Amino acid sequence: MGVFDFIKAAGERLGIGGAPATSESKEVTPPPTAEQVQALVAKLNLAVDDIQVKLNGDTVEVSGTAASNEAREKAILAAGNIAGVARVSESITTPDGEAASTFYTVVKGDTLWKIAESHYGKGKGGKYTVIFEANKPMLKDPDKIYPGQNLRIPAL
Structure with missing residues (x-):
């Protein structure tokens, strides 16, 4: 809970x-x-x-x-x-043993690429697809996020 x-x-x-x-x-x-x-x-x-x-x-x-x-x-x-x-x-x-994701609140100027780099490390912006997939079906387009929106950031 x-x-x-x-x-x-x-x-x-x-x-x-x-x-x-x-x-x-x-x-x-x-x-x-x-x-x-x-x-x-x-x-x-x-x-x-x-x-x-x-x-x-x-x-x-x-x-x-x-x-x-x-x-x-x-x-x-x-x-x-x-x-x-x-x-x-x-x-x-839920079933036991599954890892929890981090939740992140989008701020003005964020992109999934920038969020991926800040959570996964410099040069890992291409992992934005992991974040996009982790937030489907709520996200329908990786370019359509907005300030105040919360996203799941799963571990790699």
Whole structure:
């Protein structure tokens, strides 16, 4: 079980055309409903069974059983990268023995290449594809990340 912080003003706007909000946005986005969050996570087919979502203010509480730690982490990111969500509290069970990824919050000027070099080392920018693959299906294009978005950074 863990609690993960997100930037409330950044993320996908559910029910408002889906365009990402940024942390610099002045628009006030209403918090999502538990049903909207649960539908988004289910739509992404993240291999989390019996997923349950509750909303407590700007905190999303997610529970269920994930097929892997990767599926668990993707469910956390899917729930947290929604405008209006500041925190995800999760109690998703997973099989034992899988390594956890690092979570990273995108800042203005970041690219997946720069993020890969900062996490994997100088000259390893080409490993951005590992980060891109680790964040599918939430990321659909490696060039479309935005400030405030949280990403999984798996170990190499």
